[in-house]
Amino acid sequence: MSIVVKDLVHTYGAGTPYESLALDKVNMEVADGEFAGLIGHTGSGKSTLVQHLNGILKPDSGQIFIGDVDITAKGVKLTEIRRKIGLLFQYPEYQLFEETVYKDVAFGPLNLGISEEEAEQRVRDALSTVGLDFGKFAERSPFELSGGQKRKAAIAGVIAMKPEVLILDEPTAGLDPKSQADIFDMMARIRAEERIILILISHNMGDVARVCDKVFVMENGRIVLEGPPSEVFSQGELLKSKGLGLPPAAEMIHMMRESGAELPETPLTVDAAVDIIDEYLLKKHDRSLAH
């Protein structure tokens, strides 16, 4: 199942004195099983775009095909869409409301009409995927948890719905480094195990570089650049002009290039960067370096 977005237009506040164009003819394609990254400056329309994918926002014009279904057509049952597309918002802790973590994680599945028994299984699976121990957390109030734990509980709530597409809007924002790493590992795990489409909105270029198959860059409601991370992140100048950074490794190489070093490739990880710098120094000084 793939996602195709065609000429999507969305205006905020149409007809009021505060009208503004949020999405300006956006075209996007994500193939089955791909992990897409969506980056862009604040206000570029990333969250807006992604909220169209499960029908929460309706476009002014344009089409969205989830698999074969055009969800912008009339008469499409949105519950069916939401069964397939899981959307995790920014700072999702505020969606926690139940008396216990168990009940909260079960909220999504139960809304989809799943039986209580199967819901329990899903809650168990979801909690283990995010790394929360069922025994310790299931009966606790979500409001008593720490920031990182709340985040994980919220993610579990979306995963438990077993969507075919999982969209994560800045899942690591505001977390401590350990929790960020946990969540990143979780994403990598889901990627490896589930083969569902994943879409990640993030300002953490390092994460995007490491785990995404394809990167989309948005600016002012349009997609201005797309391609595999190695291509996108080699356009250091362009990205900086759009107010974006680079993955730390690529940043380093980019800075070296600016000082005149001739480095043909752009690495996405620190290890790759080390290799590139090694080669370069080898060539330049004709000296052998200890490995």
Add this chain to the structure above:
Amino acid sequence: MIRDITIGQYYPGESWVHKLDPRLKIIVTLVFIVALFLVKDFVGYIVAVAALGIVIGVSKVPLRFMLRGLKAIFIIIIFTFVLNMFMTGGTEMIRLGPIAITYEGLYRAFFMGLRLVLLIIGSSLLTLTTKPVKLTDGMESLLGPFKAIGLPAHELAMMMTIALRFIPTLLEETDKIMKAQMARGADFESGSVFRRAKNMIPILVPLFVSAFRIAQDLAMAMEARCYRGGEGRTKLHELKFKKRDLAAALLTCLFLALIIQEQNIMAALMPTLASLASNLAGAL
């Protein structure tokens, strides 16, 4: 984050009406509403419509924004029309079994409807040309004298100001919460009333938790800055009356006088108007 929602009806502008002191505007609107209920016949309504029309023109707010308010109370306007049409006694026009439409009823229906329309447009004018913050400042000032009877005007104004400041924040929170729960399958748009009510819980609980957490933080911040309550506090922008406020006040008094004395004025003018009319008729 771009917000889909703007609260209030404010339409930005630099017109004379926009710049009037909010206290004056509130009072003038009140006077206008009272005057509407003092109108005795159709000439009075003509004066009211004319006055309103002039103010709308000066404010430069497009007419369609004025008419938005009418959409909201469309049902009441219909009710007004229908009720007055059928329930007024007098000379019958049409009879439909037990109920009848009378000439008086039709006349009444039209004017009661008109009165309601003018009332809403007049009120809309106030909210369209005054920023909510200015409105609260104005209200605080006007409620000031009531301190004598124990009304804690300043505390209320403080609550109003804080509430206004946080309404956009809470609107965003509510919006986010609604969307997040919708993404988890909660349905607010269809289904039985009971189902929809139950789906309010996933919104209300997080909303209250958020709201009160913000309140705690805010209270701490205020105490840390030695906020102690009302006495002796000053404002960054004090409300001051200007010359144009005086002019507006005088015009309003004139309007009110016209409405109240309308019948006497008409009686005095009648002979002149009558002769004018017959001269015109003769010339044609």
Add this chain to the structure above:
Amino acid sequence: MEYNKDYHTISGSRLKFSKKPSKVRFAAHAAMIAAVYVAVTYLIAPLGFGPVQARVAEALTVLPYFTPAAVPGLFVGCLISNMISPYGLVDLICGSLATLIAAICSYGLRRWKWLVPLPPIIVNALIIGPMLAYLTGEHGMFWWFVLSVGIGQVGSCYGLGCLVIITLEKYDWIFE
């Protein structure tokens, strides 16, 4: 997040913080309730105005059961709601006063949980009803308006209101 109600006395120093219940916290709570009232009114679209008043925000009129800050809170919320709506000034005065009186009565009844939603129904019927009747002209349908407002209120105040009470009871630590 914990709010430390007990301030320390630093012995030996001239600084002593008081322990009295905070007026500022009360005001902040009230302001938030007002803001929630307005937010709910605007986003969870009202089911209509007029002869059948059934606004979802009316369910919030049970809040005095949980905290006295709800009394000024609801009043201010209603004031602001009316200030920025096009129905304007008349409802502003009558509606807000009605809300205030109802809130005071509800607070007074807070020991009897199921009576708390009653005042808004009665007060609104008796104040908004006549207001509407007067606005639409003298046509002798006075009691009809009173009745219809009252009935409209029952759904939101009692129906949704009780739901709010039952739900928030489990989370009453929010109002500390």
